[in-house]
Structures are given as C-alpha cells and as structure tokens.
Amino acid sequence: MLTCNYKVHPKDVDFTGRMTTVALCDYILQSAGEDADSRGFGVRDLGKRDATWVLSRLAVETERPLAEHESFSIATWVESLDRIFTTRHHEVRDSDGNVTARATTQWSVINRTTRSLVSLDWLDCATEPRQIGIERPRKLRPAASYSTEESHRVRYSDIDFNGHTNTTRYIAWMFDMLDIDKLKSRIIRRLDANFIRESRYGQTLALRLDESDEDALFAVVSDTTVMLAGISSPF
Template identity: 35%
Template sequence: MGAKKKYSYDIEAQDIDFRRRVSLRSLTNMILMTAGRNATENGFGLLELQEEHYTWVLSRLVVDMERFPTEQDSFSVETWIEQVGTAFTTRNFRMRDGAGAVIGHAKSLWAVIDMRTRRSVPLDTIPTMQQFIVNESVPVDEPGRIANVEGEIANSFTVKYSEIDVNGHVNSLNYVQWLSDCFSLDFYQEHYIRRFEINFLKEITYGDSGEVHRQMIAPDDYLFQVETREKGIACRARIVFFPR
C-alpha cells in the first residue's frame, strides 16, 4: 500500500514504434496500468468495485512529455490522488527515466459508474479513498474541455471484438490508436509528441462505426473529434508536437 508510489516498467519490443521510441498508445497504457495497480493495492481497484457492480471510467487525461522513452531506457511512473470530489477524482503521474530524471507528467480525472445503469456514482461510496489523498500537484494544467472540432476526416473505424474491454465499451487505448493513426510515417519522422489531451464524452460499443476529424489550430497543434454514426460525438482530443 502507499498513497504515493512508483512503478517500474521494462520497455518491450511491442512498446516501441518504428523510430524505437515508446508509442503514445504504450505510454498511455503504462499510465493507466499504474493507476489500476495503485488503486488495487489501496483497496479500490477495478475488481473490488465490480463486486458492487461499479467500475472506474476515465473521463479526461492530459500528458505532457519532455521526451518519450526509447528501447534503451528504464522507465518508471509515480502516481497519487490529489483530489476527491463528488463525481470525479484527480490522479497525478510523474514519469522518470532510468537515471531518475523527470521526463514527463500527467493528470487524469476519473469517475465511478454503476455498470447496470451506466450512470455516475458519488465518490463518497468509496470513503477509503480519502486517506490516500496527497496534497501535491504536477506542472500540468487541469484537463480541460476541448472545443468543438471542424476538420477533415483523417481516420475511420468499425468497433470489433478485440477493442471491447471488461466494462463493455471500447478500451481507452483504442481511441489513442485511432488518433495516432491520423498521421503518416513521414510526419512522425519529423515530429515528436509533446502534449496529449483527451476528453471522453460517450461510450462507444461493439459494432459502432464512425470517423476521426482532425483540425490544425496552430503549427504542430491539432484538435480531434471522434464521431460515431450511432451516438454522435464520443470523444475530443488534442496533440501538440515538437518539430524535429
């Protein structure tokens, strides 16, 4: 147990892209695994909540990186809960390389929903969370609302079996994949991701189909909107790049 704890990860072949850097999907996966591991160790993990027919859902996430790890790196993620409100809890992350240097931070907002009604549940149903609050922030703005996007269609999808998680909806990592695939290999040869933000608005489930719209709002700064034909706007996101 620990209100603030660090978790170490090995960089595996499946975690890196063609540039031998950790992909955005893999980095996000390590961040979310860290959240899950810490919640489980402290008694309010996914399996504990599901015994009461509740589950965690990610509402918003912002990640800010000085650099992404490479295949030669050791990598660790430190996490803690900063706030517990009525509907949302704020969980922070600090990323370090093998030398202990800080290479990034992240901030996330989580909610609990009733799996039977799909409605949010007040967080005072998990009173033990209060004892794990750490009054420490990170140098990342609170995940905010992303504006409506009017842009070109950059990707499309139809949800299949492998994209559905234990909550019965599309796993968060598949949204990251859809967004990442909006750019070519040539683009990634010349750009590195600096900041990633995502707002989840509606659940996407098996068989849903739709498009990812992309809009450049400034050089190397892009907004995205994931729209389904069945449910409308399900997600908005932003990626800011470093030019090489």
C-alpha cells in the same frame, strides 16, 4: 503514492524505436490500476458494488520519449476527489531519475448495469495535495471543421473488460490518421483527451482529424460526440 517499475518492450515502440504515446498512456493507466488495487478500491473491489472506474479526462506532457529497452518508473498519487471525480497524477522517470513525462487523469465511477455515474461519497481514499506541474486536462470543444474523416467500426480488439472501447484505442486511431512523416520527427509535447460517451462493439464511428504543423484536433462521433483529443508538438 505508489511507484511502479516498468520497461519499454519491443511491442511498445514505433518504427522510430521510440515508445508510442499509446504505450505510454497504457502504462499510465496501468499505474492508476495498480495504486487503486493496492488501496482497496481497484476494479475488482468496485465490481462487488457492480461498479467500475471510467477515465473521463487525460493530459500527458512529454519531456523526452523513452527508447526501447529503457527501464522507467511511474509514481502516482490521488491529489483530490469530490463527489464525482478523482484527480490523479503520474510522474514518469527514467533510470537516471530524470522526469520524462507528467500526466493527470480524472476518473469517475459508473454502475456497470445502468452505465450512469455513481457518487464517490463511500470512497475511502486519502489524498496527497502535491501538484504535478502541468496544466489540468483541458475541456476540449469540437473543431469548426475537420480536414480528414474516416469511418471505423468498433472491433473485438478495441473493446476491453468493461465491454466498451478501451480509452487508449481512441488515441491509437488518432495516431493512425496523423501524417507519418511528421511522426518521424515529432515529439508529442502535450496530449489532452476527453472521454465523453462510451462506444460499443459493432458501432460505426466517424473519426475526424484536423492537423496543422504544430497541432492536431481529433474527434470521434456517433450520433453524438464520443471522444475529443488534441495534441501540440513543436517540431
């Protein structure tokens, strides 16, 4: 287990002064990277095999949104791995030691040239069986219909060092479509995301949202489904 220490910076908060879900997810993914780096299987290590990590599924549950200037820590550990996926947990604590969020991320490795999955048989990664206490990332299905649809062309600021749309950008696109009045009071209790296909610079994507008072379903679609997400949030 590795514990990473962070602080909520002005750029991490929204107009309510609370840390955005996107910023929280960025720190969660950063903690995964720091742990993998420290254990010899980070992105740079995989680059020597012409391979890279990709996020397949994510679940985040929030107890309390962090506020600007708060210090917090993320403890992260790999609970299990099989031939294709590693399952990693993340426990977010405030400076009083109270858990403010819990997350599970599931990762696989792709070949950077062929973009296809690589077996993890070679991965020397000790696991810790401790559970995080939230349900695993759910396998999401597209909604029967969506109430809102927008078109988005993938831009320079959407793509990351892998050359594909960064996972947290999809989550940002979803939040940009949510009802802003609800976001004032909403606490996102749980977010699930499934990253199904890559999308690349210049691609035009359909962003579809179905939002109710308590839940929202989101889909990113090109000729096939790129990404699905769901949030639940009692008001």
